[in-house]
Amino acid sequence: xxxxxxxxxxxxxxAMGREIDEELAFHLEQATDDLRAVGHTTTEARAIARKRxxxxxxxxERTRDQNVLGxxxxxxxxxxxxxxxxxxxxxxxxxxxxxxxxxIGASASAYSWLVAVVVDPVPxxxxxxRLMSFGMVQSQDQSxxxxxxxxxxxxxxxxxxxxxxxxxxxxxxxVRTGADAEPSWGxxxxxxxxxxxxxxxxxxxxxxxxxxxxRSSPVVVLGDGFWRRRFGADPGVxxxxxxxxxxxxxxxxxxxxxxGGPMPLLDVDFYTPVEMEPVLGNEEGLGRLEHRDxxxxxxxxxxxDGVSREAAAAEFAELTERFRSEFPNAAPRSxxxxxxxxxxxxxxxxxxLRILLAxxxxxxLIVVANVAGLLLARGSARMRELAIRRAVGASRxxxxxxxxxxxxxxxVLGGAVGLxxxxxxxxxxxxxxxxxxxxxTTAIRFDWRAxxxxxxxxxxxxxxxxxxxxxxxxRPAAVDALRSRGDGxxxxxxxxxxxxxxxxxxxxxxxxxxxxxxxLGDVRDLPLGFRDPEQVLVFDVDYDVAxxxxxxxxxGVERLLERMRALPGVEAATVAEAAPLGLFGYDTYDTRxxxxxxxxxxxxxxxxxxxxxxYFELMRTRVTRGRAFDARDDARGEPVVMVNEAFVRxxxxxxxxxxxEVHLAGRTHTVVGVTEDxxxxxxxxxxxxxxxxxxxxxxxxxxTFHVRAQGDPRRLIPALRQIVRDANPDLPxxxxxxxxxxxxxxxxxxxxxxxxxxxxGGFALLLTAIGLYGxxxxxxxxRQVEIGVRMALGATTARVVRTxxxxxxxxxxxxxxxxxxxxxxLLRVLSGTLVPATSGGAASIxxxxxxxxxxxxxxxxxxxxxxxxxxxxVAMRAD
Amino acid sequence: MPPTDVLNGALxxxxxxxxxDGPLHGYAIARHIQSVSRxxxxxxxxxxxxxxxxxxxxGLLSASWGTTDTGRRARFYALxxxxxxxxxxxxxxxxxxxxxxGLVLRHA
Numbered sequence: 002x003x004x005x006x007x008x009x010x011x012x013x014x015x016a017m018g019r020e021i022d023e024e025l026a027f028h029l030e031q032a033t034d035d036l037r038a039v040g041h042t043t044t045e046a047r048a049i050a051r052k053r054x055x056x057x058x059x060x061x062e063r064t065r066d067q068n069v070l071g072x073x074x075x076x077x078x079x080x081x082x083x084x085x086x087x088x089x090x091x092x093x094x095x096x097x098x099x100x101x102x103x104x105i106g107a108s109a110s111a112y113s114w115l116v117a118v119v120v121d122p123v124p125x126x127x128x129x130x131r132l133m134s135f136g137m138v139q140s141q142d143q144s145x146x147x148x149x150x151x152x153x154x155x156x157x158x159x160x161x162x163x164x165x166x167x168x169x170x171x172x173x174x175x176v177r178t179g180a181d182a183e184p185s186w187g188x189x190x191x192x193x194x195x196x197x198x199x200x201x202x203x204x205x206x207x208x209x210x211x212x213x214x215x216r217s218s219p220v221v222v223l224g225d226g227f228w229r230r231r232f233g234a235d236p237g238v239x240x241x242x243x244x245x246x247x248x249x250x251x252x253x254x255x256x257x258x259x260x261g262g263p264m265p266l267l268d269v270d271f272y273t274p275v276e277m278e279p280v281l282g283n284e285e286g287l288g289r290l291e292h293r294d295x296x297x298x299x300x301x302x303x304x305x306d307g308v309s310r311e312a313a314a315a316e317f318a319e320l321t322e323r324f325r326s327e328f329p330n331a332a333p334r335s336x337x338x339x340x341x342x343x344x345x346x347x348x349x350x351x352x353x354l355r356i357l358l359a360x361x362x363x364x365x366l367i368v369v370a371n372v373a374g375l376l377l378a379r380g381s382a383r384m385r386e387l388a389i390r391r392a393v394g395a396s397r398x399x400x401x402x403x404x405x406x407x408x409x410x411x412x413v414l415g416g417a418v419g420l421x422x423x424x425x426x427x428x429x430x431x432x433x434x435x436x437x438x439x440x441x442t443t444a445i446r447f448d449w450r451a452x453x454x455x456x457x458x459x460x461x462x463x464x465x466x467x468x469x470x471x472x473x474x475x476r477p478a479a480v481d482a483l484r485s486r487g488d489g490x491x492x493x494x495x496x497x498x499x500x501x502x503x504x505x506x507x508x509x510x511x512x513x514x515x516x517x518x519x520x521l522g523d524v525r526d527l528p529l530g531f532r533d534p535e536q537v538l539v540f541d542v543d544y545d546v547a548x549x550x551x552x553x554x555x556x557g558v559e560r561l562l563e564r565m566r567a568l569p570g571v572e573a574a575t576v577a578e579a580a581p582l583g584l585f586g587y588d589t590y591d592t593r594x595x596x597x598x599x600x601x602x603x604x605x606x607x608x609x610x611x612x613x614x615x616y617f618e619l620m621r622t623r624v625t626r627g628r629a630f631d632a633r634d635d636a637r638g639e640p641v642v643m644v645n646e647a648f649v650r651x652x653x654x655x656x657x658x659x660x661x662e663v664h665l666a667g668r669t670h671t672v673v674g675v676t677e678d679x680x681x682x683x684x685x686x687x688x689x690x691x692x693x694x695x696x697x698x699x700x701x702x703x704x705t706f707h708v709r710a711q712g713d714p715r716r717l718i719p720a721l722r723q724i725v726r727d728a729n730p731d732l733p734x735x736x737x738x739x740x741x742x743x744x745x746x747x748x749x750x751x752x753x754x755x756x757x758x759x760x761x762g763g764f765a766l767l768l769t770a771i772g773l774y775g776x777x778x779x780x781x782x783x784r785q786v787e788i789g790v791r792m793a794l795g796a797t798t799a800r801v802v803r804t805x806x807x808x809x810x811x812x813x814x815x816x817x818x819x820x821x822x823x824x825x826x827l828l829r830v831l832s833g834t835l836v837p838a839t840s841g842g843a844a845s846i847x848x849x850x851x852x853x854x855x856x857x858x859x860x861x862x863x864x865x866x867x868x869x870x871x872x873x874x875v876a877m878r879a880d
Numbered sequence: 881m882p883p884t885d886v887l888n889g890a891l892x893x894x895x896x897x898x899x900x901d902g903p904l905h906g907y908a909i910a911r912h913i914q915s916v917s918r919x920x921x922x923x924x925x926x927x928x929x930x931x932x933x934x935x936x937x938x939g940l941l942s943a944s945w946g947t948t949d950t951g952r953r954a955r956f957y958a959l960x961x962x963x964x965x966x967x968x969x970x971x972x973x974x975x976x977x978x979x980x981x982g983l984v985l986r987h988a
Contacts, residue, residue: 024954027905027906027907027952027955032907060929
């Protein structure tokens with residue numbers, strides 16, 4: 002019989018049932034006729050026929066089971082039966098479906114993120130495992146490698162082990178929109194960039210050979226997001242111009258949707274040839290493109306067919322040697338070759354993901370334990386109902402199938418809820434990262450493999466557990482269930498272990514959540530090395546971008562600062578190269594301290610900040626020795642620096658640092674002052690040696706203005722923006738926020754982790770509470786007769802409550818023991834990486850234990866009290 | 881041929897045999913077996929109808945609604961070609977098995 006006929010038959014389901022009834026009725030009538038014919042009365046004949054015939058319901062069920070439709074037919078029936086059953090137990094259904102939903106949703110979302118960052122960080126790239134990243138490093142323990150343009154060209158021309166090589170650099174640009182300059186993120190790329198990645202243009206074309214002649218290729222490829230945002234996804238955009246940093250670039254193509262550049266989660270606005278940098282970057286005089294030792298590009302290459310990464314690494318190392326012998330004056334550097342996908346994971350982001358993933362795994366396990374417990378409880382509670390069905394003729398297989406169908410229906414509904422939750426989370430999680438000053442992919446693509454895997458896991462466990470009561474009841478002896486009310490010792494034990502497991506897992510989750518929230522508080526209390534950041538407003542003004550001179554008397558820094566200081570409510574204003582604890586850190590310098598011999602492999606590269614006059618006063622940073630920079634320290638003065646206490650401790654322990662010399666990039670500077678230690682690039686790392694330079698003696702032209710205000714500094718933003726715009730409309734004024742908000746963004750990994758863990762931890766607690774309550778309530782129901790007898794024999798309510806409580810708490814205690822071990826392990830992993838090592842783990846665990854005990858006691862108390870209140874008579878008549 | 885339960889196989893064989901000479905309804909099949917076996921074999925209704933539906937599903941029988949001599953609507957079963965083949969094979973196997981059992985009983 003073909004599929005069509007089966008489906009047709011399914012539709013005829015009711016007719017089929019009628020046919021069987023009719024057939025059996027005919028049989029009875031015929032038998033009655035025959036009996037009448039041999040002399041019985043009609044009534045007698047009918048009674049005998051019916052007796053001989055047996056149980057018509059049973060025959061009908063069994064006949065139906067043999068039906069053509071077989072499983073299809075009964076599946077439909079079972080699903081209907083399951084849905085009716087779930088409607089009758091809405092509490093059970095709601096909790097089970099929601100738990101499954103959260104479990105499936107959370108894990109699907111976490112996995113989708115993992116795919117976006119780790120597994121498939123560059124969507125659309127062809128054969129990403131054949132890609133490698135390469136660049137120069139000073140020592141091999143340096144995590145990020147970089148290239149100069151001449152060195153990149155050298156590799157591209159000479160390397161034989163790769164099919165193609167490209168380089169790129171992320172830069173902020175100012176794109177003119179009407180009267181304002183809007184900051185945008187562009188990627189400088191070499192002509193082969195798209196070809197090496199294997200990414201085709203969605204519209205127009207990518208770069209071609211010939212578009213790599215310095216200064217002569219004013220073309221741009223738009224990112225998909227930018228194209229949609231700025232051009233309304235206009236397909237006629239090709240050939241139009243985009244004004245970038247004051248230059249018109251012709252749009253030649255649009256990158257495919259979902260491709261946001263070679264960094265995970267990043268959504269680059271546009272791509273332009275790196276050879277345009279001398280024009281767009283206004284750094285012609287600097288000769289960044291020609292300089293052999295200006296390391297600002299990231300390298301990527303595609304391995305040639307049949308070549309291993311090791312072979313390519315060997316060739317690149319050899320080429321580095323050759324480069325050095327051809328250009329003996331070039332800085333000594335070694336080359337580092339890595340698998341591309343692992344290189345792009347060297348950001349902070351995966352840390353958030355790892356927390357998310359671990360937390361999700363925990364919740365998924367808790368969900369499985371919870372749903373299993375619920376199903377088990379429900380199965381036991383329905384023992385008698387099932388036994389009755391069995392007694393009236395349902396076959397053993399049929400009952401098992403029915404229970405399994407219910408589990409499956411739950412899993413399907415849970416999966417649907419999970420999908421909704423996952424799609425919400427995929428939109429919510431990017432908002433956690435929205436404080437980052439870079440364009441991020443706004444939506445993570447769904448990974449259907451993740452949804453399927455999570456659904457399979459939960460369904461499989463639901464089925465497995467659903468099987469326990471099903472098999473019990475399907476044993477012939479199960480008819481005993483009609484007589485007894487007992488729940489077997491083994492299922493009781495299984496349920497107890499499930500509760501214990503759940504308690505243990507939620508303890509781990511809760512301890513993690515508590516540790517994170519506490520750690521965030523602790524971090525806020527750490528000495529920063531500056532004070533009252535909420536009173537300080539920071540914003541960026543990039544003179545490079547606008548092709549303006551920061552020293553220019555009409556639009557330069559001093560002119561702007563003068564006007565800002567004149568604003569009412571402004572207490573002080575100054576500039577620095579960067580604000581502390583920013584995401585991109587500070588400029589670093591090769592440092593040499595005369596008289597200090599670095600040990601082998603000791604890094605002598607230190608972060609520095611160039612600061613304007615009055616910086617330390619504005620930041621309320623204490624100068625502990627010597628003096629702060631002042632008017633003497635300008636371009637004509639003797640080169641000077643200040644250092645922090647950590648620097649002094651490392652190089653001149655116990656000696657007076659004032660007047661000593663420090664060599665930065667080969668230039669000699671004299672130390673004039675020392676500041677207190679502070680936080681510079683990381684909250685959690687120990688304080689590193691740090692160097693301050695006076696901006697007047699040189700530095701970056703991309704400046705961060707600092708304005709200390711009375712009252713809320715944010716209300717000054719419009720006035721400050723106006724001052725910058727008045728100076729020159731091409732000057733991009735970006736990222737205005739309080740210093741407090743600014744440093745918060747450097748905590749985003751911790752904050753995102755904490756939010757996720759807190760949410761999941763709370764959910765884990767809730768699930769555990771429900772699981773405990775369900776189990777204990779069931780236990781009590783099953784022992785109602787016993788309790789009734791004991792009450793009748795004079796036991797006090799308190800005593801009954803106590804005994805019942807003990808049962809519930811026993812499982813909980815077992816879970817707490819294992820959970821504590823797990824929590825200790827978790828905190829050991831977190832400490833020093835995501836939370837300061839000083840955070841008290843013991844207190845977190847104690848807090849989590851207390852919380853769970855309270856939950857367990859409450860969950861046990863309510864049903865216990867209810868049981869004790871039941872009148873013994875009612876309890877014993879409960880059947 | 882896969883080993884089949886002897887009794888199940890027997891009922892199936894009896895039904896096939898009853899239908900060899902033409903279509904019959906369920907009740908008539910039961911009566912036929914009972915009378916031909918001189919009331920030695922009584923077919924349980926509880927087994928007959930499930931067996932009929934299973935055999936129909938297996939393609940051994942076809943079924944159609946018709947009218948009996950007394951004017952009642954009844955479901956008539958008939959052998960399909962596959963059913964005929966099965967009847968031949970089963971008859972052969974049954975004879976062999978009963979002969980074997982007879983031998984065992986005689987010599988054990």
